[in-house]
Amino acid sequence: EAIEKTIGQYQMMALCTYSLGKCGVSEILDVVGNHHTVLIRRNGAWEIIESSERKETREALQKKTDDIAKRIKELNCLYGISSLVEKPGISLEEILQRTVDLIPPAWQYPEITGAQINLEHQTFQTKNYKETIWKQSTAIIGKDEPIATLNICYLEERPESEEGPFLKEERKLINAIAKQLRNIIERKQMEGPLEESTEKLENIFRSCSDAITVSDLKGTIIECNRATLDMHGFSAKKEIIGKSALELIAPKDQQRALENMKKTLQKGSIRIKEYTLITRNGSEFAGELSASVIRDNCGKPVSFVAIVRDISERKREKKALEASERHYRLLTESMSD
Known part of the structure; x- marks a missing residue:
């Protein structure tokens, strides 16, 4: 116990010496079997003999x-x-x-x-x-x-x-x-x-006369084509990217547009909804909007894509036609009288 308290905390190597001249075969085998490593000097040369346990351990480790x-x-x-x-x-x-x-x-x-x-x-x-x-x-x-x-x-x-x-x-x-x-x-x-298809889609995106916008699920615009800028009176993308898509719609139609955005998310798409849209300087014009949900590889909705067509000219032509029909009807009725 006294020895343990004194040297037990140290790592030590014990060196035991035996004279081969005084040891028989059984004693030598006993020495080799009970020591990790045996160093033998024989015929003037040193040799290392490992115990079988140490040899197995070394071989397993190797x-x-x-x-x-x-x-x-x-x-x-x-x-x-x-x-x-x-x-x-x-x-x-x-x-x-x-x-x-x-x-x-x-x-x-x-x-x-x-x-x-x-x-x-x-x-x-x-x-x-x-x-x-x-x-x-x-x-x-x-x-x-x-x-x-x-x-x-x-x-x-x-x-x-x-x-x-x-x-x-x-x-x-x-x-x-x-x-x-x-x-x-x-x-x-x-x-x-895929690259060819992507290039074709990019060409369509750039050259399409209809306005195309991509927005996140909160309605913030993250991408648009040139037609969007021209339709709403902007000169560069940086002027529109980051805005809410609702800012491109007249205040009187924004609530309805917000409700349709929720329906788009639920159903996956909506088609041809008419809104009063506005330009950068506040001028109003009529437009038709169709929208779809964009999903990731796992099917999770990540954004909206919307296509808007300016129908102002079509509505003016319709009004002109209706006015012409009324005029013709009144003229016909007066001639009958």
């Missing part, structure tokens, strides 16, 4: 360290591929070529590993790639059928493992890469038509 290193290599590969997609303006061809260059370091023997991706009539491969009998392959499956293949080859023979010279973890990794590539290929192949 295995865990190796496993962690392998997982890090795998994660680096998958993360590297994911990062490629985030690069602005990068093409599918560039992504696939960089992907094959990222693959070899994730395999057990990177210095003799080659990778290849075949997509339709295109081939992407590392500079050292060549077909060998030590090959690991997987199909990249689209919605209904294979759209590409991914091949990994060792350029030299290596010891047999779970799948030829390849580890079972490498089979899992190649399958994970194939799933990643499927998503990337499908996404990139959709971007072309």
Whole structure:
């Protein structure tokens, strides 16, 4: 107890010495079995003999360290591929070529590993790639059928493992890469038509003679086309962005417009509602408004889009026609008398 109080707080190493000349085989085995490490001087040279317990512990720790290193290599590969997609303006061809260059370091023997991706009539491969009998392959499956293949080859023979010279973890990794590539290929192949559609919509948005406004769910204008500015007497977007859409409607119709905004949110859209609209200087004119809800990918409403048509001329023509009809009717009646 006295010794424990004195030195118990310190980390210590006990060094025990034994004379080999005075120890038999059983004594030596007992020493080795009861000490973590044994240092023996034999024939003028020092040797380290570990106990079986310490050796098992060291080997288990080394295995865990190796496993962690392998997982890090795998994660680096998958993360590297994911990062490629985030690069602005990068093409599918560039992504696939960089992907094959990222693959070899994730395999057990990177210095003799080659990778290849075949997509339709295109081939992407590392500079050292060549077909060998030590090959690991997987199909990249689209919605209904294979759209590409991914091949990994060792350029030299290596010891047999779970799948030829390849580890079972490498089979899992190649399958994970194939799933990643499927998503990337499908996404990139959709971007072309989507960009064309977006460009067409932007052209329609810019050139449409009707006023188009986009507002948030509170009615604050966040985007508009040139026709909106011209219709309401503004010269630049900065003069209208941030205003309430209700400010473009005459006060006498604002309450009705607010009620219709709530109906639009409930039903998804409304069509051809007539309002008295106002310009920047307060002049009134008649307009027809149709509106729809814009939803995100999860179906949640995020904004409104409204299309407004100036019907002032049409209403003037209608009044002129009605006046002409009344005049003609009165003239006909007077002639009959």
